[in-house]
Amino acid sequence: MSDVTIIGLGEMGGALANCLVQAGKIVTIWNRTAHKAAPLVAAGATLATSPRAAVAASPVIIICISDYSAALDILSDEAASSALAGRLVVHLTSGTPRQAREMATWVEKFNALYLDGAVLAWPRQIGARDATILVSGKDSVYTEVEPLLRSLAGNLTNVGTPVGNAVALFNAALAYLAGHWIGFSYGAVICESEGLDVQGFGEMMRALAPILGEDNRHMGRAIAGNLFERPESTLKTAGTDIARLVQLAEEAGIGAEFPIFAASIFQKGIEAGFGPEEHCAVFKILRTA
Numbered sequence: 001m002s003d004v005t006i007i008g009l010g011e012m013g014g015a016l017a018n019c020l021v022q023a024g025k026i027v028t029i030w031n032r033t034a035h036k037a038a039p040l041v042a043a044g045a046t047l048a049t050s051p052r053a054a055v056a057a058s059p060v061i062i063i064c065i066s067d068y069s070a071a072l073d074i075l076s077d078e079a080a081s082s083a084l085a086g087r088l089v090v091h092l093t094s095g096t097p098r099q100a101r102e103m104a105t106w107v108e109k110f111n112a113l114y115l116d117g118a119v120l121a122w123p124r125q126i127g128a129r130d131a132t133i134l135v136s137g138k139d140s141v142y143t144e145v146e147p148l149l150r151s152l153a154g155n156l157t158n159v160g161t162p163v164g165n166a167v168a169l170f171n172a173a174l175a176y177l178a179g180h181w182i183g184f185s186y187g188a189v190i191c192e193s194e195g196l197d198v199q200g201f202g203e204m205m206r207a208l209a210p211i212l213g214e215d216n217r218h219m220g221r222a223i224a225g226n227l228f229e230r231p232e233s234t235l236k237t238a239g240t241d242i243a244r245l246v247q248l249a250e251e252a253g254i255g256a257e258f259p260i261f262a263a264s265i266f267q268k269g270i271e272a273g274f275g276p277e278e279h280c281a282v283f284k285i286l287r288t289a
Ligand code: NAP
Pocket: 008, 009, 010, 011, 012, 013, 014, 031, 032, 033, 034, 036, 064, 065, 066, 067, 070, 073, 074, 092, 093, 094, 095, 118, 119, 120, 121, 122, 123
């Protein structure tokens, strides 16, 4: 038998498989589009001819594909599901907490063990000390597979027994990144409109990284402890500054969709009476459906 099977050889699944092959593991691989396996086969992996053969080949099956329903389709193939008994499935596809819970129940029905997880790294970082993979599920299952997963991500983090925890935290990070990606890109639009070097803007933001990291910790403590009073800078001050981005957009003739959206959330916070509080008191606006 192989040490491990990887199902899904997209950008991320391919990086996971490559890392394990380079680490000297005996790796079986399967992908819907078989030709993507060629470089990995050349590097020493074995291409399974079917999902069933992939599942049967190893005690540990790592799945990393586009979405949970596709993963379920692959494993639902009758022959594949009948090979699941006694296997340990690590599901590293991004999804929702409910999908993770349903997948765990489904896999365990076939007498297999299940660990859910999510990758918080770029494919090129897989195997590095600072690459992050979050996992959740039973401790006994985590212990069994921990050394293998740690070879994929130095910052492997077990985020608890509730199986939906890993993807819940992945989505929380994704929400943060959505603001980060849009915010940086809009900053680049402002720089461009003023003839400023966007690459230099990237370097400037990089230098702010430690401060921004500390701000995340500060906001986590403030929200968890309901500690919104006595801020260094108030929600009203930030809201006024963000509203000025709308004015800037009009003056520069650039898109205003993002600043209008951001300003509207801060304005709601001010109207709800949270103006004198911490910036992150917008949490109290965002939590309401
Ligand atoms: P990708 O490059 O688009 O690869 C998608 C994979 O899913 C391919 O192996 C594809 O097979 C397979 N797939 C899609 N639909 C399928 C179906 N109906 N049946 C069978 N296989 C199917 O995506 P990726 O970047 O590897 O992402 C995979 C997971 O990693 C996602 O959940 C993503 O959120 C997560 N992730 C990715 C990154 C990243 O930077 N790429 C970072 C963190 C997390 P084919 O080759 O046959 O199309």
